[in-house]
Amino acid sequence: EPEVTQTPSHQVTQMGQEVILRCVPISNHLYFYWYRQILGQKVEFLVSFYNNEISEKSEIFDDQFSVERPDGSNFTLKIRSTKLEDSAMYFCASSESGQTFQYFGPGTRLTVT
Amino acid sequence: AQSVTQLGSHVSVSEGALVLLRCNYSSSVPPYLFWYVQYPNQGLQLLLKYTTGATLVKGINGFEAEFKKSETSFHLTKPSAHMSDAAEYFCAVSDRGGATNKLIFGTGTLLAVQP
Numbered sequence: 338e339p340e341v342t343q344t345p346s347h348q349v350t351q352m353g354q355e356v357i358l359r360c361v362p363i364s365n366h367l368y369f370y371w372y373r374q375i376l377g378q379k380v381e382f383l384v385s386f387y388n389n390e391i392s393e394k395s396e397i398f399d400d401q402f403s404v405e406r407p408d409g410s411n412f413t414l415k416i417r418s419t420k421l422e423d424s425a426m427y428f429c430a431s432s433e434s435g436q437t438f439q440y441f442g443p444g445t446r447l448t449v450t
Numbered sequence: 451a452q453s454v455t456q457l458g459s460h461v462s463v464s465e466g467a468l469v470l471l472r473c474n475y476s477s478s479v480p481p482y483l484f485w486y487v488q489y490p491n492q493g494l495q496l497l498l499k500y501t502t503g504a505t506l507v508k509g510i511n512g513f514e515a516e517f518k519k520s521e522t523s524f525h526l527t528k529p530s531a532h533m534s535d536a537a538e539y540f541c542a543v544s545d546r547g548g549a550t551n552k553l554i555f556g557t558g559t560l561l562a563v564q565p
Contacts, residue, residue, distance in 0.1 A: 368550060372553070378557070379555045379556060380494070380542075382553065382554070393550045438482075438496060440496070443492060
C-alpha cells in the first residue's frame, strides 16, 4: 500500500538554527499538508499546498516557516530560526484531491534545545 | 467554522468490554468526519470516515462510528476491546468551508485497555 514517508524521524537542533523537514507524499496525490502536535496537545493544521503554491495557512505558520516542493517527489517544511516552542511532532499528509481523505506520514519529532 | 469536541481525555476499559469514544462536532456545512488512531511513537492512521451516504460506517480493527446529525455526534465504538486497541484516538472534521479541506482535530482520547 502506498504511504507517506518523512525524514528524519527525530531532529534535535539548537535554538536559532534552521531546520528542514522532508516528506515524500504518495505519488499521484496533488494536495499536501503539514500539521504539528506539541506534546500532550492536539494536532494542529499549519499549511496546505496545491499546484506549487500555498493554498491555506494557519496563524501558526508565520514568516519563520516556509514550504517547498523542490522536485516532483519531495515536500519540505523549513523553519528559519527555531524557537523552543517549535518543539513538536510534525506530520506531513497528502491527498488525491481536496475532497478525499488525507494520508499521514509517521511524523518527525523536532526537539529544540 | 468547524470544530470538534472529544469528551473524556482518558478512557479505561477492560479487555472484552465495549469501547465508546465520544465526539461531537460543529459545522456550518454537511461535515466530513474522521477518526484517526495514534499508537505510541507512531503517526496517524485513518480508522474510518464519513462523507455522505450510510450513517453507520465501519472501519479497520472492528471499529465503527455512527453519524447522527440531530445530535451532531460521531461516536466511535467497538463491541469488544482488545489489548492492542490501547492508543490515542482523534476525531476530526474536514473544513469544507475552507480553501483546502484542512482537518480540524479534537484534543484526543487516550484509551487504556485493562487485562
